[in-house]
Amino acid sequence: xxxxxxxxxxxxxxxxxxxxxxxxxxxxxxxxxxxxxxxxxxxxxxxxxxxxxxxxxxxxxxxxxxxxxxxxxxxxxxxxxxxxxxxxxxxxxxxxxxxxxxxxxxxxxxxxxxxxxxxxxxxxxxxxxxxxxxxxxxxxxxxxxxxxxxxxxxxxxxxxxxxxxxxxxxxxxxxxxxxxxxxxxxxxxxxxxxxxxxxxxxxxxxxxxxxxxxxxxxxxxxxxxxxxxxxxxxxxxxxxxxxxxxxxxxxxxxxxxxxxxxxxxxxxxxxxxxxxxxxxxxxxxxxxxxxxxxxxxxxxxxxxxxxxxxxxxxxxxxxxxxxxxxxxxxxxxxxxxxxxxxxxxxxxxxxxxxxxxxxxxxxxxxxxxxxxxxxxxxxxxxxxxxxxxxxxxxxxxxxxxxxxxxx
Amino acid sequence: xxxxxxxxxxxxxxxxxxxxxxxxxxxxxxxxxxxxxxxxxxxxxxxxxxxxxxxxxxxxxxxxxxxxxxxxxxxxxxxxxxxxxxxxxxxxxxxxxxx
Numbered sequence: 001x002x003x004x005x006x007x008x009x010x011x012x013x014x015x016x017x018x019x020x021x022x023x024x025x026x027x028x029x030x031x032x033x034x035x036x037x038x039x040x041x042x043x044x045x046x047x048x049x050x051x052x053x054x055x056x057x058x059x060x061x062x063x064x065x066x067x068x069x070x071x072x073x074x075x076x077x078x079x080x081x082x083x084x085x086x087x088x089x090x091x092x093x094x095x096x097x098x099x100x101x102x103x104x105x106x107x108x109x110x111x112x113x114x115x116x117x118x119x120x121x122x123x124x125x126x127x128x129x130x131x132x133x134x135x136x137x138x139x140x141x142x143x144x145x146x147x148x149x150x151x152x153x154x155x156x157x158x159x160x161x162x163x164x165x166x167x168x169x170x171x172x173x174x175x176x177x178x179x180x181x182x183x184x185x186x187x188x189x190x191x192x193x194x195x196x197x198x199x200x201x202x203x204x205x206x207x208x209x210x211x212x213x214x215x216x217x218x219x220x221x222x223x224x225x226x227x228x229x230x231x232x233x234x235x236x237x238x239x240x241x242x243x244x245x246x247x248x249x250x251x252x253x254x255x256x257x258x259x260x261x262x263x264x265x266x267x268x269x270x271x272x273x274x275x276x277x278x279x280x281x282x283x284x285x286x287x288x289x290x291x292x293x294x295x296x297x298x299x300x301x302x303x304x305x306x307x308x309x310x311x312x313x314x315x316x317x318x319x320x321x322x323x324x325x326x327x328x329x330x331x332x333x334x335x336x337x338x339x340x341x342x343x344x345x346x347x348x349x350x351x352x353x354x355x356x357x358x359x360x361x362x363x364x365x366x367x368x369x370x371x372x373x374x375x376x377x378x379x380x381x382x383x384x385x386x387x388x389x390x391x392x393x394x395x396x397x398x399x400x401x402x403x404x405x406x407x
Numbered sequence: 408x409x410x411x412x413x414x415x416x417x418x419x420x421x422x423x424x425x426x427x428x429x430x431x432x433x434x435x436x437x438x439x440x441x442x443x444x445x446x447x448x449x450x451x452x453x454x455x456x457x458x459x460x461x462x463x464x465x466x467x468x469x470x471x472x473x474x475x476x477x478x479x480x481x482x483x484x485x486x487x488x489x490x491x492x493x494x495x496x497x498x499x500x501x502x503x504x505x506x
Contacts, residue, residue: 066435137456
């Protein structure tokens, strides 16, 4: 068996409430601004919350071919738009993507919610007797991965992972492993979600975990999560392949760890989080002392941020005080199936630009969150390695470890 | 009901005009040449989804249903017109549920 390959990140694409290109996304993160605002896509009257991190300016007709805009649900439109930018960003010869050595692995928590909601309205409210023939291809959670593989011509292993808030991290981790093992040269990976349909939002109301105003990760006055939409796409590439073509390398995927809480459907477990972080370090042969930054799952719910802080302390011990922690969910919202992807882009940019964005909307320290939360303004800090945590409803955890690339 | 005039000024009873209009709306790319009843679907359609989209839109418009087998035999706009004229005619002659 050949030795494992190193895996470079050579392309990034983003569609989010704080920017639909890398520079706007990064500048918004660094300024501590938030994309959370009063909902525009639905009337929130029946909901327990009225805000979300929507992207009202996203115009599929302006950024996608008509065929793609017509045939895809909003969640897949986001992924394709982010993919187009990431593919352009990586500078790869299209022939390298149009190959059995290229795969597409995406996360999606929900699939085509908007289309599903419309279809149900037609049936249950309007008494309709027919469904649009595109309903199933638009709803299927693998629609985004399928369309990207079709458009770039990737004929290698492609699939969609559906593990709620960990979907994207599970997807990127599997893409990473396929390149590391030699199965693929290149992978298009990340995820997307578009949760702003009334039926879905009402279900979130029922969960009683959404903040009535905004998302304040790790802040003592945090009241819950706020939903977000969008997509993050990363182009992963075998390191020697990227070096041979003198590609711009943002960083390296170093390790991937997973665990299952086997504890409770929605209450997070410290043990599960600890196990996943340790697994990511072990998978990447990464010394804990190399980790200088953690992009936390940091949902802004009272329980998550406390349990995650305790888990970080358990894994890193006294080194915890050397680790800058932020949650970018205060800026781009909780992207559910795309959360890990948005946060991977933020983490990789922070590593390569040697600066860690502040946690948007943070107001006051919580004595129960004993980690070094970056607040107020960016912290310029060159770190060797970073973790990006995702801990899903259902107790399925996925942690990615990234390593800075020596320029 | 059949004499309703659509927003585009088309008489619903004029099946051919409606088929052409709906067909044009469902095409991903409108060709330079005019769409007529003689137009072959294969000459203007990029994706088979366009055909089932147009069939769905016409079913909605005329409140009729076309069998799956029949869609396979639709090769030209004229075939669509013929099928939908027949379906509209049989719907008119069928006794309505409301009496």
